[in-house]
Amino acid sequence: MRVQERLDSLIDEVLQRNPGEAEFHQAVREVLGSIAPALDKHPEFADAKIIERLCEPERQIIFRVPWEDDQGEVHINRGFRVEFNSALGPYKGGLRFHRDVGLGTIKFLGFEQVFKNALTGMPIGGGKGGADFDPRGRSDREVMRFCQSFMTELYRHIGEYTDVPAGDVGVGGREIGFLFGQYKRITNRYESGVLTGKSLHHGGAQVRTEATGYGAAFFVEEMLRARGDSFDGKQVVVSGAGNVAIYTIEKVHQLGGRVVACSDSSGFVVDEKGIDVELLRQVKEVDRARISAYVDVRRDADYRAGASVWEVPCDVAMPSATQNEISGAQAATLVRNGCIAVGEGANMPTTPEGVDVFLESGAAYGPGKAANCGGVAASALEMQQNASRDSWSFEQSERRLREIITAVHASCHATAEEYGMGGNYVAGANIAAFTRVAGAVLALGLV
Ligand code: NDP
Numbered sequence: 001m002r003v004q005e006r007l008d009s010l011i012d013e014v015l016q017r018n019p020g021e022a023e024f025h026q027a028v029r030e031v032l033g034s035i036a037p038a039l040d041k042h043p044e045f046a047d048a049k050i051i052e053r054l055c056e057p058e059r060q061i062i063f064r065v066p067w068e069d070d071q072g073e074v075h076i077n078r079g080f081r082v083e084f085n086s087a088l089g090p091y092k093g094g095l096r097f098h099r100d101v102g103l104g105t106i107k108f109l110g111f112e113q114v115f116k117n118a119l120t121g122m123p124i125g126g127g128k129g130g131a132d133f134d135p136r137g138r139s140d141r142e143v144m145r146f147c148q149s150f151m152t153e154l155y156r157h158i159g160e161y162t163d164v165p166a167g168d169v170g171v172g173g174r175e176i177g178f179l180f181g182q183y184k185r186i187t188n189r190y191e192s193g194v195l196t197g198k199s200l201h202h203g204g205a206q207v208r209t210e211a212t213g214y215g216a217a218f219f220v221e222e223m224l225r226a227r228g229d230s231f232d233g234k235q236v237v238v239s240g241a242g243n244v245a246i247y248t249i250e251k252v253h254q255l256g257g258r259v260v261a262c263s264d265s266s267g268f269v270v271d272e273k274g275i276d277v278e279l280l281r282q283v284k285e286v287d288r289a290r291i292s293a294y295v296d297v298r299r300d301a302d303y304r305a306g307a308s309v310w311e312v313p314c315d316v317a318m319p320s321a322t323q324n325e326i327s328g329a330q331a332a333t334l335v336r337n338g339c340i341a342v343g344e345g346a347n348m349p350t351t352p353e354g355v356d357v358f359l360e361s362g363a364a365y366g367p368g369k370a371a372n373c374g375g376v377a378a379s380a381l382e383m384q385q386n387a388s389r390d391s392w393s394f395e396q397s398e399r400r401l402r403e404i405i406t407a408v409h410a411s412c413h414a415t416a417e418e419y420g421m422g423g424n425y426v427a428g429a430n431i432a433a434f435t436r437v438a439g440a441v442l443a444l445g446l447v
Contacts, residue, residue, distance in 0.1 A: 026108065027348060058084065060082050081129035134170070239321040245262055268309040314339055331357035
């Protein structure tokens, strides 16, 4: 059977074995759709059924999370941890608290994470977890009780050599603090390396908070540089207004671009003078308010409820909110309006139709597993500092992050060239990541 036919029948098998998990199917299709050339070159991976092994998580944990709100009402949520692949190191990947979380979402994120982590070149496997808990509108005490209940089960599955969760949507420094506190209490161990994204008061690392957004901006800068261009004077649109979005905006401004719009799930803000990051941070991180509150202070900015931020013309688009937030039609609008580069801060924010539009347009398109790997890379640096009981300065940490992103870009770029698909970062990222992780899986024998 030809390699691509074999991959297609494997995709069918994955779909049948994992019914109803549309996002996981999409992620598997995306990776398996571009690794045929690597299998041609490495038939040993096919013989040892490495792809079949990569598509099946090593372990999937689903658990009940009971907790009480401030009125004494009992709530029952569902918690997940999918430990996808540990060939390169302990499972590593964030926790997402969002009402839409289900097994299919966590599996797509875990699968992506395996390849993303491989791309960083660091010794980390891939996993992901979370719960269908919506922290929005909940008091600090409610969030704490939820986190404590969640960790009361999760603690038995994680550890600095086993599985190291971090934050993701709905899980920031506050939640990681509550989770770490409960882990420490149950285990009676100050095991800093069990969670990353900790605050600087208790074992956190400089630049981890900023790393995903900073890294995405660095990655786009590298893509532009490869085309003899730069951020200088570029108009940029960022979706979302959370951790990734805020630090993407901050770094794009430092690199010479101007971010004129950002969003949340209710609408978007346009500020032609450039989004004021300090104000955005105040609104989102301190007041925990909706993005519409931004225009209460910046009167000359505009808030548009219920509309798509991708209608705002830009040179560079940086989706940093959620999966499948750019449809084929929205990608076409972006290209029509002059967009020449896309850097995905979010995981899988572009639909397959949208990806085709970007690739066909010739835009520099940096897929999430490459463009947003700065977050997990900085998490690996946090683990490194925890293990050596050391802490690095902001400057040293940012320098290291930048080196890692530059190397990831170079690897994606060179791999695409090597396989005759120059400029295609999807192929470059998938093949480079697959080759590294497949080599490790093969070397460890049939386990
Ligand atoms: P946050 O929870 O901090 O922020 C998410 C933001 O996206 C919020 O402003 C949210 O608005 C907004 N949002 C959610 N859904 C939509 C939507 N449909 N349309 C517009 N805006 C929306 O999450 P993060 O910033 O941490 O994560 C964002 C993305 O980046 C996710 O895909 C995540 O997996 C990915 N990522 C995160 C990393 C990290 O280190 N944090 C690392 C790598 C990837 P609202 O409040 O209305 O929901």
